[in-house]
Amino acid sequence: xxxxxxxxxxxxxxxxxxxxxxxxxxxxxxxxxxxxxxxxxxxxxxxxxxxxxxxxxxxxxxxxxxxxxxxxxxxxxxxxxxxxxxxxxxxxxxxxxxxxxxxxxxxxxxxxxxxxxxxxxxxxxxxxxxxxxxxxxxxxxxxxxxxxxxxxxxxxxxxxxxxxxxxxxxxxxxxxxxxxxxxxxxxxxxxxxxxxxxxxxxxxxxxxxxxxxxxxxxxxxxxxxxxxxxxxxxxxxxxxxxxxxxxxxxxxxxxx
Numbered sequence: 645x646x647x648x649x650x651x652x653x654x655x656x657x658x659x660x661x662x663x664x665x666x667x668x669x670x671x672x673x674x675x676x677x678x679x680x681x682x683x684x685x686x687x688x689x690x691x692x693x694x695x696x697x698x699x700x701x702x703x704x705x706x707x708x709x710x711x712x713x714x715x716x717x718x719x720x721x722x723x724x725x726x727x728x729x730x731x732x733x734x735x736x737x738x739x740x741x742x743x744x745x746x747x748x749x750x751x752x753x754x755x756x757x758x759x760x761x762x763x764x765x766x767x768x769x770x771x772x773x774x775x776x777x778x779x780x781x782x783x784x785x786x787x788x789x790x791x792x793x794x795x796x797x798x799x800x801x802x803x804x805x806x807x808x809x810x811x812x813x814x815x816x817x818x819x820x821x822x823x824x825x826x827x828x829x830x831x832x833x834x835x836x837x838x839x840x841x842x843x844x845x846x847x848x849x850x851x852x853x854x855x856x857x858x859x860x861x862x863x864x865x866x867x868x869x870x871x872x873x874x875x876x877x878x879x880x881x882x883x884x885x886x887x888x889x890x891x892x893x894x895x896x897x898x899x900x
Contacts, residue, residue, distance in 0.1 A: 717870025
């Protein structure tokens with residue numbers, strides 16, 4: 645079966661290009677009197693709550709990857725996505741973008757969307773509204789500088805630690821809080837008791853209309869073993885065999 649035919653990519657919005665050290669100024673210029681950033685907006689159905697399943701009855705699943713450590717598995721992940729012609733959304737931190745600009749640029753050049761995973765990966769429930777805004781905007785500036793494209797208005801909380809107030813603060817900045825239906829736990833690695841088989845089982849067990857899978861492109865144990873990258877071909881195969889298409893999160897954006 646041609647997996648590419650099963651890909652559901654609707655309403656894709658081209659990202660504008662900005663690059664260089666002027667990114668911080670560009671980000672500031674996009675603020676509306678201290679309010680949310682201009683540009684494509686999340687659909688209203690994504691606001692007012694943390695999103696752990698996309699608002700759709702279609703049998704589609706979104707593939708997402710966090711990037712906060714290293715890039716050990718990135719080449720394998722990008723190669724498999726390219727081979728299967730399926731989209732994904734990457735959520736780098738600002739510090740990751742600064743430390744690995746070529747990796748973030750490669751994500752964007754492969755045509756995938758870039759979300760925002762904060763600048764320094766703190767617990768947001770410990771921060772004030774002003775500190776949360778500083779984290780989100782600093783990450784936005786770092787990601788656009790590294791990638792040369794405009795990041796998506798999708799935010800993922802570090803540690804998936806959300807509160808009603810924190811979600812409201814992120815929404816006020818113009819971002820939807822995109823969490824996940826399930827994390828594959830591949831980031832735990834062999835040292836954490838995980839295997840490729842276990843990663844695949846967790847992913848397949850989470851399938852359902854609008855499911856959002858969270859994976860990682862790096863190794864938290866610094867051993868270079870990225871189980872999510874190894875499991876990705878089998879996860880895509882299993883989703884397709886179950887009748888699921890791979891949806892691009894950009895399908896849930898609306899024009900500003």
